[in-house]
Amino acid sequence: MFPIRMQKRACTDADRIRDFLNQARTGFLGLSQDGIPYVIPLNFVWLGDAVYFHGAQEGRKVAIMHENPRACFTVSEEYGTIADPVPAHIDTAYMSVVIHGSVEIVIDLSEATEAMQGLIDKYTPGYYNEPLKRSHLERYVSSMGSKTAVFKLLISSMAAKENEPAPDRMYYTGRTVQQDRA
Secondary structure, three states, X not given: OOOOOOHHHEEOOHHHHHHHHHHOOOEEEEEEEOOEEEEEEEOOEEEOOEEEEEEEOOOHHHHHHHHXXXXXXXXXXXXXXXXXXXXXXXXXXXXXEEEEEEEEEOOOHHHHHXXXXXXXXXXXXXXXXXXXXXXXXHHOEOOOOOEEEEEEEEEEEEEEEEEOOOHHHEOOOOOOHHHHHO
């Protein structure tokens, strides 16, 4: 594992990382097959120190994970550009988390239902007035004829970086260097 090169940007606050993962909308799952990378965007939920996501029980992603379960999962949010009169000092406000581990299919129906409920609660909070039933996972078949599988990324390492917004220096359309030099 490579250490974070710019240590002043490292985020080690577990609560801050958890809060970020709970609110972030899209993660990117990186897999590799025969030395060829395959990265796909996913909806995900962070539960009990693991990343959960769902998808079809068959297809390219599943075939790769069966062959090589090692994965990298990256989540990043950009908060804007930090302006500076010196071009080399222009920066970006952001937070990112890179997780390495291995992916497994969740076999336990209770755990899979909890993960799916977590996804529902994250992406459609308050929409349903009763919890997801286990039978939904057992019976559901997509329009393409595939059953849904729930996957869990077991974490072997995690690193987070951030560069917090500088409220008085954030770029906006119309802002000019002349304003910042005044």
